[in-house]
Amino acid sequence: MNRRAFLRKPAVGLPLAPAISQEVAVAASDDETISRFANKQLPRTARTTAGLSPYTGPWGYAQAAHLLRRCLFGPTRQEILAVAGQSLMQALNGLLTVPAAPAPPLNVSATDTSVPIGQTWVTQPFDQNVEGVRRASLRAWWLGQLQQQGMSLAEKMTLFWHNHFVVELGDINDARYGYEYCRLLRRHALGNVRQLAKEVTITPAMLRYLNGNQSTAGAPNENYGRELLELFTIGKGPLIGPGNYTTYTEDDVKAAARVLTGWRDNTTTLQGYFTASRHDTGSKQFSSAFGSRVISNGADQEYATLIDMIFGQADTARFLCRKLYRWFVYYVIDATTEQNVIEPLAQLLIRSNYEVAPVLRTLLGSEHFFDAVNQGCLIKSPLDFTLTVGRQLQMAYPTSAALTTQYSVWDYINSITNVQQQLLGDPPNVAGWPAYWQTPQYYELWINAVTLPRRNQVTDTLISTNGISRNGFVLRIDAVALVQTLPAATAADANLLIAELARLLFPIELTTNQLSYLNDVLLPGLPDFEWTVEWQDYLANPTNTAKKTAVQTKLQALLRTMMGLAEYHLS
Structure with a gap:
């Protein structure tokens, strides 16, 4: 097998690799501009036939490095050696251990006079005059969690859920809402995805982002109901009739919108709350895709009934497992991978009551994951690329003893990834970053005429003698x-x-x-x-x-x- 074949573009006119019916671009693709030089078909490189049997092959530095590259943002040599000295089971146990929740972001700006430097702003009243510096603080703090990740999958999975249950911090315009959203994703990062779906549905950030806070019985807003079905849970299947996507229909979107009426966001308690007078109390009829289910008035619990109904469909588990696969393994899911990996993972997710940890343990500990064809086949995202440079080459960062400088450096790293087309907290739209869904290019979209020079500039500068100065601190590879x-x-x-x-x-x-x-x-x-x-x-x-x-x-x-x-x- 030629392990370097994927570094070369496939020749024009070669047949597509087998693709499953769900390999479709979402509606947001209309907003994305794809270079005319980009690949027009999925790679033809042969895929593995290995399934989910536990990996029993050689275990050493190379295998530990592969596992950690996919689970962390740039594993260091010391971390790789430590994991290589453990068993695979011990390594997975560590990665799937839920860490303690981090302390909240802090104020580091003299502009925000309502909060002393070094104290948190997350419980303060909203103030448009300081919203910008608070949002910068939130982004910097979040970047810091990635940079200081420890030996846990929690941060990689928090980012995964951010790319899945998308909100854009710039759109919601309340950093406090953004923090509560981040806290929710982190709390459930390695937990129950069905429960996460329920809670994210009524979290203020999502209510505001997709206009759920404006949805009333007289004017149901379809935004969240549509994205809940298309992007967050069951996904679109093949179009088999007008408004019928196999897994759901346009009438299901309308019914879901009626279910979700009556929810609003409270800027004081930072909670979503239900107003019965704004809720559609009529019966909501769903299509045969959901067994022609009728959801009757359930007041403030009706949304949970909707989520349970959607998660009762096996296609929801399949959709989620495909997204996890593309995040951790590779973007091509051919018929063999669908049969040998996705379907058994989906059944495991269902049997596990939608707890995600058993699925991750099985996938990351499988023969399929460690097959040679699945090693070194991802293109690093801008966040992964930039954080890896600093962590693997042991670049020094400011400590919390120099808090303002620490946040300033984290903020600067956010600016570096932003020009590489990935800004933490602001995917380009509700579908998330196109590299995770735009077929047939997927990860290739991270490398283009704009981003590649930016990547080279940052590595060249960091390895130079002068490095990059930020707020009196020099970022430099020694x-x-x-x-x-x-x-x-x-x-x-x-x-x-x-x-x-x-x-x-x-x-x-x-x-x-x-x-x-x-x-x-x-x-x-x-x-x-x-x-x-x-x-x-x-x-x-x-x-x-x-x-x-x-x-x-x-x-x-x-x-x-x-x-x-x-x-x-x-x-």
């Missing part, structure tokens, strides 16, 4: 300090050093020619022993500027080149 954390024999040998950095930074093996090229970058025109001499000279005289500069310049050139390779963008 190449010399990084290499000093490696075993002494590895650090002193040019080829061992390159190999060790390569297995950390790249999810697939480099070719012999690539390794030889990197050796020439480190030692342009010099024999291998020259590195050993220069490195040992530096270790013997670490305060000698000339000797440090000699090794530092070489290491910066090496890392700059490695981060410029196509493989560095893969996970």
Whole structure:
């Protein structure tokens, strides 16, 4: 098998890989501009036939690195080695352990005079004059949770649910609502998706984002009912008649909208609340897709009945499992994967009463997940790419002792991912980031004429001697300090050093020619022993500027080149 085939674009005119009927773009695709140079078909690379049997193959650094690359935002060498020293079951137990809830975001702006610097604003009254700085604080704090993630899947799954049950912080215009939404996603990140669906339905952020707070018996608003069915739960099947998407119909959208009438948001309690006088008390008839179910007036519990009805459909479990698969494994779901992976995962999700942890444990511990074809086949999202640079190359960040600087740096990282077309808290629309649903390009959309130069600029700047200054703090990769954390024999040998950095930074093996090229970058025109001499000279005289500069310049050139390779963008 050619493990590098997916790095090349498929030839025009080759047949599509088998696709299931649910491989359709959502309505929001009309708002997205796709380059005329983008792929027009799904990749033709052969997929694996492996299923969900527990993985029993080799277990070591490579397998631990694959698991952690998919579960964390940039696993460090120390984290990979620690997990490689455990069993796969122990590693999964750790990743699926729910961490303590983080403290809320803090005020770091002198503009917000109602809250002292270093105290939280989340319970303060809304004030449009300081909404901007509070929203910036929320985004920075959220980025900080990703950067300080620990050994848990919680942050990766919180982001997953944010991309699934989408709200846009800029649209809801209340950072307090945004914080409560974030708190809800994190609380249920590794928990029960049906319960999450119920709670997110009446959380103020969602009520405001999709106009549920304006929905009355006299004028039911269909926005949330439509997205609940199309994007959040059961998904669209093939169109089989006017307004009939197999899994639901347009009449079901209308009935769902009537069920959801009467809910409003309270800006004081930061809760959703029900007003009986605004609720449609009539019977709501659903189509044969839902067994012709009728939902009668249930007042403030009627929405929960609706959610339970939707989650009673097996297609809801299948839709959710496909989204999890694309998040953690790969975007092509062919007929074999549908049969061997998606369907059994969906049945497991149903048997588990919609608890997501058993599904994640089974998928991430399976033969399918560890099959060679599924390693190194994702393109890192901007968040994953940018956070990985800092974490894997051991870049120092400000601590909470310098709170304003810490938030300023987190805010700056948000600006970096924003120009790469992923802003935490603001997906482009209710469908989420197109890289997770836009067929046939999917993750390829992360790399384009705008974003690739931005990625290269940030890595080139961070590896430079000056780095990036932010609020008096310098973000910079210290190449010399990084290499000093490696075993002494590895650090002193040019080829061992390159190999060790390569297995950390790249999810697939480099070719012999690539390794030889990197050796020439480190030692342009010099024999291998020259590195050993220069490195040992530096270790013997670490305060000698000339000797440090000699090794530092070489290491910066090496890392700059490695981060410029196509493989560095893969996970």
